[in-house]
Amino acid sequence: MSETIPQQWQEVSSLDDLWEGEMTAVEVKGKSVLLVNHDGEVLAYKNRCPHQEWALDDGDLDGNKLTCAQHLWEFDVCTAKGINPSTHSLSAYPCQVAEDGTISVDVS
Template sequence: MTTVRWRDTINLDDLWEGDMTAVSVDGESVLLVNVDGSVRAYANQCPHQASALDQGDLDGETLTCATHLWEFNALTGLGINPNDAALKSYGCQVGDDGTIYVDIGR
């Protein structure tokens, strides 16, 4: 049985809608994205060649890696182009005080 370990990161006030940022959680680089008020957390690396996704672009629900222009759905983490790829996702929740919590599974 896996124990959930929520780690506090930043406040929602620091991650505007349509924005993304990288944070460190237990030494792991995590990408936080805010799509229309829905916050998601992913490993901050493209599954193609591990490029940092925070260097890419977030346009609506589409997250594009800057290195080779791979595209992902920012709400699901599923690949758009190519469609057989996916981002590694982490548990994410926003507390009553606006703190964004992430569980990377360690």
């Protein structure tokens, strides 16, 4: 019998501070998390490129394509899948936005 681990939400930001088409890095329990607002949907990822662990918030967000600034690896922020190369993907965290616009992430 497996136990379900309850989610441990941490309030990290406000939707007022993360406009559509923007991304920002926040610290959650000692981990750097990349928040992305794509068309009003907030997504959360480990703020490190899977290639050599460079910070993704230094990169470029163009629509749904996130490009790492260091070696130009590309990712689709809607699916977390790699575009170039397609063999790697982003590490996603559960994320939610409350009715009052508070953004919470679970990194456990």
